Amino acid sequence: MGPEFSEFSKLKNIEAIFGKLIINGTQLENFKFFENLKFVASFDALKPAILVENNLNLKDIQFPKLERVGIIERVIFNNNSELISTKPEFCERFKKSLKWEFDELLIDKNSCQEFRDFQFAENPKINDLGGLRNLSSIACMNINIWDNSKMKFWNLLKLKTIKYPKNVYTNKNLKIFAFDLDPEFCINSKEMEFFMSNRKLDLDYLDGKYCQLSELDSEVCLIPEVQCKHFLGNLEIGPEFSDFSILKNVEVILGNLIIDGTQLETFEFFENLKFVASLDKSKPPILVENNMNLKDIQFPKLENLTSTNPNSTKFEIYISSESPEFCITIEEMEMLLKIENSDIDHIFGKYCKPEFSETLCKKPEEKCTGYFGDLTISKYSDLNNLEFLEIIYGSLTIKETNFKNLNFLKNLKFVAQMDHKPAIIIQDNPNLVNATFPSLKVIIEFLNLRN
Known part of the structure; x- marks a missing residue:
């Protein structure tokens, strides 16, 4: 779109551009004529998806309904009006209008992505992050802790908040990268519980194991018992397991949950289970199989699961039963669908007959x-x-x-x-x-x- 283009009314119904959008050398003051444009999707890795340059009368850079720029997520404004170049609020206006994070936004070669990662890397003599032991809040784009060959633990026990900076508008989860640390590097149970309670963290790139119990872990147990709220290790329930009442207070499993070969019909005894956090790369966080009488797969309060398999950005849930009566209720399926990063293509069964309602x-x-x-x-x-x-x-x-x-x-x-x-x-x-x-x-x- 250049100085000779004049039929802007023809663009008002366009919702998607499958290619690049280039606006160069016009007398435009704004882009209001793109009143329905939602998506710009370009595969050209050498050029930005949106390039706006040499428009000397431009006063506003917002597209009224633009939601996402991809597959190449780069937007460049260059050599437009002095107003656009000198007013930093144009960065925020453009970013806030989109519903999706993008890789790069430049205005006259100045990046609008002024926020940086929290990074602690290439420190061969550091044993932990004890110098940050009083840190309570982190606002960043990602957390990168890598190539610290002597680092055995973090010691971030007072950390209460991890989030994006307030002017970052994205629906993506904030990633924690932790790898190439000491072979004995471990995560404290309280650190993992905090991570699991934050639904906007992506833990797929967290490489480590759980620390041995200490005095700080008074609520953590290695053997199921009535007062146990936090269980450390793989919790295996098989045909010999009979005292399910000791599991009613368990809220967190720091390991895998395996239910195999039982006569169970439901999991109602897990009445308080909220999180299953596995650091085992070889198994799904929850494995339920060979339970012939199983009729209901719902965990009443389950909120989050995680697995740190580096080959997958999702964790897999396997559920099957040989019982011809086994079925999944729509409430159970809705619960599984809403668990972020879950892969539920390995659920074998049928839907239970529902009760229809207004919704x-x-x-x-x-x-x-x-x-x-x-x-x-x-x-x-x-x-x-x-x-x-x-x-x-x-x-x-x-x-x-x-x-x-x-x-x-x-x-x-x-x-x-x-x-x-x-x-x-x-x-x-x-x-x-x-x-x-x-x-x-x-x-x-x-x-x-x-x-």
């Missing part, structure tokens, strides 16, 4: 946020009530329509079907130019596109 339906209706069954949308479908849908417990098929986009499913977050077929099929829609689901987070099984 759970088998025909899309107003206020219906959950749909049970396979949903097929054609050119004859009524789209008015689909905007309320958030979860489909089954598959979604969109075929033989004249749709240009899928914005009528603007609130759809999860599609979870258990029949080992495509969860989403989008087929024979000749006018479709944008197959993005604005809010979609998780698909169980896979996506099939043919248009």
